[in-house]
Amino acid sequence: MKKTLIFFITLITVFCACACGKNETEVRTDERMISVNALSAPSDLDSVRMIGPVGKVTTSDKGACVTVTSDPYKAGFKLDTTALYLPFSDERAEKDYTDFTNTEFVAFDVFSESDETVSLDVRLVFSDVDLGQAVNRSKCGLPQTFEIKPNSWNRVAYSVKRELIPKTEGVPALTVKGAYIEFPAVENDTDFHLKDLRLYTTDKPVPALSSAVKSGEICSFDSYWQTELTRVDYYWDTRLIPQIRRETGITSDGIGASLKVTAKAGTAAGSVSGRYPGILIGEELLASVDFSDYPDDAKLCFDLFAPKNGGIDRLFLSLYVGSTRFFNGKAFYAVPGQWTTVSYTVAELNAAATDDANFEKTNRIFVRWSEFTGTDKVFYLDNFRVVAP
Secondary structure, three states, X not given: OOOOOOEEOOOOOOEOOOOOOOOOOEOOOOOEEEEEEOOXXXXXXXXXXXXXXXXXXXXXXXXEEEEEOOOOEEOOEEOOOEEEEEEOEEOOOOEEOOEOOXXXXXXXXXXXXXXXXXEEEEEEEOOOOXXXXXXXXXXXXXXXXXXXXXXXXXXXXXEOOHHHOOOOOOOOOOEOOEEEEEEOOOOOOEEEEEEEEEEEEOOOOOOEEOOOOOOOEEEOOOOHHHHHOOEEEOOOOHHHOOEEEEEOOOOOOOOOOEEEEEEOOOOOOHHHHOOOOEEEEOHHHHOOOOOOOOOOOOEEEEEEEOXXXXXXXXXXXXXXEOXXXXXXXXXXXXXXXXXXXXXXXXXXXXXXOOOOOOHHHOOEEEEEOOOOOOOOEEEEEEEEEEEOO
């Protein structure tokens, strides 16, 4: 079930290399520019961190030099993503640019010594992160992807969607802690040079977000904000953090978009570890959904696709009101290589409901899977909806 989304977005003059994948970006010159980090001197790297088991960052005559190694394993760690974390504050330098209430772009320049065009993903980080062996995507926004031409400088400008920055209760500012720069896997050790991390600000108000949905619609993933507000759960093991992306090429009805989920392989079966990672359609997405007045034979439905090769096979659905789970369904199974519709009647969902926790009051929907070993698995979700009889 697809919906019409209306954003009130002021037109900007920008030739932007975001999800469309172009490599040259020109940001507006009439906006105020703030220099966050030149990335040129050794002291500029004091607050910068490499994330992941491979790669290192040093200085060069071109700026910060990130060397991405080709070895997919190091010290026993499985390669997830090699990333550079760039904070927007530095306590020692008494700099703090984490208030993004008026920030329109994050920009920096990249010189690639690769022999071919490669892609970089840039993500905003919304809360403090553990700078360990994996990118904690549970605390990030969705990536914007930039094509980087070889042996030349490329200007990257991440377009900030301020209306989608999570709000902290009691804090009026829109806070962004930093950015992840995620580098591609390479066949040979490759250097990437970065310089001039900067912000461009605007006096324009934060754009309004219209999130009204059609009758019966829960989440279609057609609109960027729906994927952006989808959360992940990983049982406090960062290696299990799912990757999610908005996918326009594979949908259940041939239009709009779906949610692509990459479930990460773990170290034990869920029956042993007790870990069941998942994705969450939470209060932010369900605030405008009306679950009331549906009869017992109405159905909660959504569409599922898993590739024949590398697709997930078994998933679970659970529904919550706050922290109270009132429905925990048995496993449902994907049919490899084809879309299937998963459905539950309201009567089934309310079988163990109470006055305080029931379908009408649903504000959290989880789709989970059991931890597994081996290789990562992929699946797609589309068109969460309620169908009346």
